[in-house]
Amino acid sequence: MIYVKTASSISHQNSFQKESIWEDLHVLKADSVVISPDYKNYIPAAALRRLSPVLRMAMTAAQECQKAVEVEFDAISVGTALGCLKDTEKFLQTFISAASETLSPTAFIQSTHNTIGGQISLALGNHAYNMTHTQNSLSFEVALIDAMMCCREGKKNVLVGAADEAIDFLELLRNELIKTDRQFTSGASFFVLGSEPTKVSVADCSITFNSIDLSKEVDSFLSKNDLNHSDIDLVLHAGIELDSFKNSMNYEDYSGFHYSSSAFAFHIGHDFLKSVNANNVLIINAQMNEKLGLTLLKK
Amino acid sequence: MNELKENLKAQIIEQLNLEDLTTADIQDDANLFSDDGLGLDSIDALEFIVLLESEYGIKIADPSEGRDIFQSVNSLAAYIEKNR
Amino acid sequence: MIEIFVTGYGAISSIGNNVEEMLQSLLDEKSGIQKGKLPHSEKQLVGEIHFTNEELIKKFGLKTTGSRTGILGAIAAKEAFANHSINAEIRTGVISGTSVGGMDTSEIEYRNLLEEKPHNVANYQFHSSGNSSEQIAEELGIDGFINTISTACSSAANSIMMGARMIRQGMVDRVVVGGTDGLAGFTINGFRSLMIFDEEWCRPFDESRKGLNLGEGAGFLVLESAKSIEKSESTILARLRGWSNASDAYHQTASSPNGQGATLSMTEALSVAGMKPEEIDYINAHGTATPNNDLSESQAIINVFGSKIPPFSSTKAYTGHTLAASGGIEAVIAILAIQKGYLFPNLNHRNVIEETKLQPITTIQKVNKIRVVLSNSFGFGGNNSTIILSE
Numbered sequence: 001m002i003y004v005k006t007a008s009s010i011s012h013q014n015s016f017q018k019e020s021i022w023e024d025l026h027v028l029k030a031d032s033v034v035i036s037p038d039y040k041n042y043i044p045a046a047a048l049r050r051l052s053p054v055l056r057m058a059m060t061a062a063q064e065c066q067k068a069v070e071v072e073f074d075a076i077s078v079g080t081a082l083g084c085l086k087d088t089e090k091f092l093q094t095f096i097s098a099a100s101e102t103l104s105p106t107a108f109i110q111s112t113h114n115t116i117g118g119q120i121s122l123a124l125g126n127h128a129y130n131m132t133h134t135q136n137s138l139s140f141e142v143a144l145i146d147a148m149m150c151c152r153e154g155k156k157n158v159l160v161g162a163a164d165e166a167i168d169f170l171e172l173l174r175n176e177l178i179k180t181d182r183q184f185t186s187g188a189s190f191f192v193l194g195s196e197p198t199k200v201s202v203a204d205c206s207i208t209f210n211s212i213d214l215s216k217e218v219d220s221f222l223s224k225n226d227l228n229h230s231d232i233d234l235v236l237h238a239g240i241e242l243d244s245f246k247n248s249m250n251y252e253d254y255s256g257f258h259y260s261s262s263a264f265a266f267h268i269g270h271d272f273l274k275s276v277n278a279n280n281v282l283i284i285n286a287q288m289n290e291k292l293g294l295t296l297l298k299k
Numbered sequence: 300m301n302e303l304k305e306n307l308k309a310q311i312i313e314q315l316n317l318e319d320l321t322t323a324d325i326q327d328d329a330n331l332f333s334d335d336g337l338g339l340d341s342i343d344a345l346e347f348i349v350l351l352e353s354e355y356g357i358k359i360a361d362p363s364e365g366r367d368i369f370q371s372v373n374s375l376a377a378y379i380e381k382n383r
Numbered sequence: 384m385i386e387i388f389v390t391g392y393g394a395i396s397s398i399g400n401n402v403e404e405m406l407q408s409l410l411d412e413k414s415g416i417q418k419g420k421l422p423h424s425e426k427q428l429v430g431e432i433h434f435t436n437e438e439l440i441k442k443f444g445l446k447t448t449g450s451r452t453g454i455l456g457a458i459a460a461k462e463a464f465a466n467h468s469i470n471a472e473i474r475t476g477v478i479s480g481t482s483v484g485g486m487d488t489s490e491i492e493y494r495n496l497l498e499e500k501p502h503n504v505a506n507y508q509f510h511s512s513g514n515s516s517e518q519i520a521e522e523l524g525i526d527g528f529i530n531t532i533s534t535a536c537s538s539a540a541n542s543i544m545m546g547a548r549m550i551r552q553g554m555v556d557r558v559v560v561g562g563t564d565g566l567a568g569f570t571i572n573g574f575r576s577l578m579i580f581d582e583e584w585c586r587p588f589d590e591s592r593k594g595l596n597l598g599e600g601a602g603f604l605v606l607e608s609a610k611s612i613e614k615s616e617s618t619i620l621a622r623l624r625g626w627s628n629a630s631d632a633y634h635q636t637a638s639s640p641n642g643q644g645a646t647l648s649m650t651e652a653l654s655v656a657g658m659k660p661e662e663i664d665y666i667n668a669h670g671t672a673t674p675n676n677d678l679s680e681s682q683a684i685i686n687v688f689g690s691k692i693p694p695f696s697s698t699k700a701y702t703g704h705t706l707a708a709s710g711g712i713e714a715v716i717a718i719l720a721i722q723k724g725y726l727f728p729n730l731n732h733r734n735v736i737e738e739t740k741l742q743p744i745t746t747i748q749k750v751n752k753i754r755v756v757l758s759n760s761f762g763f764g765g766n767n768s769t770i771i772l773s774e
Contacts, residue, residue, distance in 0.1 A: 046338050049316040076630075082511060083533070095572035096494050101426075102352045103576035104314075105345045109636055109763070111573075112482060113512065113533035118764020121630040127647060130630045130766055131541060134533045136513035142530045149548055172496075176504045209517070210526055341637055345578060362578045363674075 002151045003198040004297075007267045008064035009189040010036055010057040012256050015267070017064065022271040027253045034186050036060075047123070050106055052086040054165035055119055057188035062120045062159060069192050071157050075129040075150040076117055079143030079162035081136050081259030083113035086167055116163055129155075135207075137285060139164075140189075140263040141293035144205045147193050161190030162260035178257075185256025189263035191270070200273045203296040211292040214240055218284060221294045233278035236265040239286035251283075262293060269297045304376050311372075314350045315343050327372045336371075344369055357382050387547045387624075389772070390607045390617035391559075393462025394715045395455055396600030396702045397430035400442075401462055405712075406719050409727050412747055414701050416584055416596050423568035427575075428584060430598025430703025431566060446522055450485030450509035451565025451599075453518035459601035459711070460519045460559050466617055467557070469524050473611050476528030476555045478546050479516040479603075480538025480562030482707040485509030487567040515563060528555055533707070535762030536669070537628070538562045539602060540710030540770050544626035546606045556611035561603030561711030570706065571597060577636065579673055587670035587697035588677050588743050590734040595671045598703020602711025604718075621718045624755070624771045625656025631765030637675050642683030644767035645669075645759065649687045652757065652769035662755050663693045663771075665720055667713050668743075669759040670697020670729065671704050676761065681739035693757075696729035696744045710760035710768065717756040717772045724750055 009015040012032040014024060034057070039048055042060045051059070058078070066073070090107035109115070114132035121130050129150065133142040140162035147160035166184035174180070193202065204225055211217050222228065235248035238261065242248050251265035262285040269281035278299065285293035308322035317337070329336040332344075344362060347369045351357045357379065359365055368378045392402055397415025399405035408415065419429045432455070434442065439454050447457045456479055469475070485507075492506040508514070516531040528549070532541045539562025546560035564570075574580060574597060581594040606623060607615065629651060631644030638644065653660060669680055677697075684692060698716055705712055720727060729743035755773045762768075 045317075045319055049318055050342075081513065091573065092490060092493050092569065093497065095568065095576075096490070096497050098572075100352060101575065102349050102358070103572060104349045105573075105576035105578075106316075106342060108569075108573035108576050109342060112535055112763060114535055114762065114764045114766060115635070117534070118630075118635060118766065121632045121765065122635065125632050127630050127632050127644065129628045130534075130764075131545075131628065132533050134512045134531045135516070135529065136511055139513070146545065149552055149554075152552060153548070172502075172504055173507060177508055207528065209520070209529055340634065342635070345576070348578070 002148055002193050002202050003196060004200045004202060004270055005192040005194050005198055006065050006068035007191050007270050008061040009187065009264055009267045010034065010061050011187040011264055012185050013254060020271040020275045021267060022275050025254050025268065028256050030183055032183065032256065050110060052084055052110060053186055054084055054163050055110065055116060057186065058116045058163040059119055059123055061161065061188045061190040063123065065159055065190050065192050066124055069157055073126055073128055073157050073159045074155040075158045076120060076126065077131050077143045077147040077150065077158065077160045078117040079133045079139035079260060080113055080116055081134060081139045081164050083134065084111050084115055085165050087111040089167055089169055136291065137259045137287040138207045138291055138293045140260055141205055141207050141285065141295065144295065148202060148205065151193050151195065156194050158193045159190060160193055161188065162263040163188035164258040164260040166258060180257045182252055182257040185258050187255055187258055187260055187264050189267045191266065199299060200270050201298050203298045205295045208292045209290065211290045214286055214292060217292055218294065225296055227280060232280050232282045234269065234272055234281045235284060236269055236281065237284040239289065240284055259287065266295065273297060273299045300376060303379065304372050307372055307375055310350055310354055314346050325372060329371055331369060331371055355379050355383050385551045385608050386622060387550055388607050388609065388612060388619045389604050389621040389623060389718060390612060390619055391463040391467060391605030392620060392715045392718055393459040394600065394602040394712050395432065395458045396705060396712055397432055397598055398701050402715060409701065410725065410747060412728060412730060414730055416703050423571055424566055427571060427580060428596045429566060430596060432599055447518045449518060450515065451487045452481050452483055452485060452563050453509060453515040455565055455599065455601040456515055456519045456563030457522040459561065459563065460603045461522060463603040463605050464523050464559055467605060467615060470614060472614055474527055474556045475525050476558045477516055477520040477525050478530045478532065478542040478558060478560045479519055480532045480542045480707040481512050481515050481564055482533060482535050482538060483564050483567050483570055484512035484515055486569045487565045490567060490569050523559065534766040535764060536706050536709055537760040537762035537766045537768040538707035538710065540760035540768035541628055543604060543710065543714060543770055544628060544768065547623050547626055550606060550608050557605065557607045557615065559603055559605055561601065562707040563601035564599060564706040564708050566597065566599040581672060584731050585672035585700055586731045587672040587699055587729055588736060588741065589732050590736050592672045592674060592677060594673050596703045598705040600702065600705045600708045600712055602708050602715050604714055621721055622773050624773050625652040625658065626770045627651035627655060628768045631767055633765055636763055638679035638761065640679060642679040642686060644765050645680055645683030645761060646686040648767040648769040649683060649757065652771050656771045660688045661691055663757045664753045665726055665756045666693055666695035667717050667756060667758040668695050668697045669761045670699055672699060678736060678738060680759065681736055681741045684741065685739060692741060694726050694744050696727055698727055700730035713758050714770060714772065717758045720753050720756055721772065721774050724753055726750055
């Protein structure tokens with residue numbers, strides 16, 4: 001069994017350092033902002049000065065997880081769909097409009113996808129396995145699958161999470177490339193998986209591409225886990241309409257739109273199971289239509 | 300020379316994103332790269348090269364040359380005076 | 384323990400459009416590094432592939448269009464998968480590594496935006512790194528697990544490692560693994576800003592080394608379990624015996640002077656393989672020719688192998704540093720070494736590094752047997768990976 005030891009999110013909800021985010025969840029308004037802590041309290045100035053929002057969020061959430069668990073992580077698995085967008089755009093502007101060949105390197109260095117995982121390992125002085133997965137809307141799911149593999153290989157404290165950030169440029173892609181009416185938001189959610197029993201376990205996570213019949217995929221996922229629709233106490237979904245479950249929420253109402261939002265759904269599901277008399281939570285990530293991520297949390 | 304040093308400190312703060320510092324916080328002779336100086340690193344050394352070119356028109360082709368030049372505000376100012 | 388077999392390989396780089404051409408260049412000691420021929424590359428020495436995207440699509444009869452990274456990946460993956468076919472009984476996946484993704488197309492469009500020229504948003508559709516792996520899967524007709532790993536220069540090695548672990552855990556039966564990166568202005572300018580280039584031909588493990596030459600390309604393996612091979616009836620080329628990933632946690636771009644991360648990854652890979660250091664017949668080093676990497680890696684090699692350093696070389700003076708593809712291309716080179724019994728040289732080497740005095744192989748050598756090869760790939764962010772291949 002793979003248990004969830006702790007959860008930490010920085011999001012457009014007041015989620016940071018909350019014992020449970022379940023009670024205070026509210027539907028986001030159209031102009032919501034990231035509710036972030038004073039990062040100066042978590043990251044030394046020398047490092048902080050270079051860090052874009054996504055890096056600040058991810059590092060702080062990861063550090064909260066380290067504080068809660070204390071033991072050194074023996075694996076770190078991070079998901080991000082678009083990586084460090086702010087620095088990517090900054091470096092594009094730098095080199096395209098450069099007057100000379102002498103270019104400022106900081107934005108380039110900060111722009112690679114694995115800067116998130118790399119900065120986490122630096123901040124924690126961690127020498128373990130450190131992986132960055134990027135598979136669009138399923139980036140968190142793949143990071144989670146890897147983390148679960150690490151647990152099955154005997155790792156005892158695996159940090160897993162995902163983060164993505166919004167930049168103004170994304171508005172240019174709305175409708176044509178990114179089909180959503182929602183506000184583009186940012187978020188980072190991190191968890192620690194391990195073998196010591198806690199209230200919540202991750203039972204299964206699977207991804208499929210080219211899914212033609214989403215409800216059929218959901219049915220076979222449930223039956224693989226010996227469950228019926230009626231066994232599911234809460235479905236957290238995105239990109240799919242459902243009427244066959246007793247209690248369902250569209251998690252994007254609470255996270256806004258970014259491709260790591262299923263990680264936030266994981267946090268919601270986790271806290272729901274901790275605080276309510278319930279047994280099973282199903283997360284259905286169909287944010288990008290036929291690319292489907294299914295995750296099952298159990299008490 | 301003092302005006303140059305004062306300008307330099309402001310430019311350093313800007314180029315290296317040292318948000319919380321003022322020019323008064325940077326001593327002329329402090330070793331910028333040591334922990335009791337500003338604790339700068341190799342990425343900052345590259346940013347110094349960018350700064351020297353964009354503000355003073357001085358080109359440094361080999362980053363390893365930079366180590367001595369960038370040691371302190373004093374050494375930077377001296378180098379700029381000599382080469383601009 | 385489920386054994387991991389290699390039943391396909393494919394590679395494209397500046398030293399060849401396929402594995403056979405690459406082998407010939409290796410034997411001829413012929414480097415692919417020369418002055419770049421395109422606006423974004425013409426100021427550097429690079430290992431460039433001298434075909435446009437359109438020419439590549441036509442030449443290799445690709446279904447896919449789009450970014451150079453996806454196209455190069457499709458070519459090499461297609462070669463690796465050439466003797467395989469889709470079989471409903473064989474669960475097949477694709478895990479690919481990339482650092483730039485579709486940036487080569489995005490940067491052209493973004494320039495239009497900055498220069499207030501007509502801006503076609505559709506051209507950003509290939510941007511995301513995740514798309515390149517989906518392009519490869521679609522090209523091969525694979526409808527199973529797809530993932531993209533982005534850990535800079537260790538991406539392909541990490542993809543190979545994840546594929547092996549998934550087979551071992553019974554999650555897939557067969558997996559196409561490796562990496563791809565096309566040359567983009569973003570990367571060339573990025574490395575320029577780090578002042579990490581050599582204006583001349585790079586000299587890995589040489590005392591006078593100044594920096595790297597960038598390259599582009601893609602390299603892929605097909606990994607399978609024995610049970611899968613019973614159904615696919617594919618030919619075994621090699622075995623994947625060990626793998627590991629560890630973090631240096633020293634600095635974002637520099638490697639630790641004592642080579643801690645690299646020492647950890649090599650040591651653990653040997654442990655996974657159940658092998659001792661003396662069983663390694665050849666090391667294909669990461670050897671980018673930067674002052675920092677080659678010293679750090681040399682120290683790590685000494686830490687692991689002590690006084691009994693196996694023959695080693697960096698082949699980056701042939702191909703340039705192909706970033707996320709390097710672990711994949713170099714895995715193919717490792718297998719060629721095993722199959723053909725050649726130690727491939729560390730070209731352009733004159734003098735050993737003063738501090739560590741390690742002497743790489745400098746001319747091509749035929750030997751009796753190369754049974755086991757260790758290959759290193761180290762990425763920015765202190766991401767250190769090692770894989771071990773054998774006959």
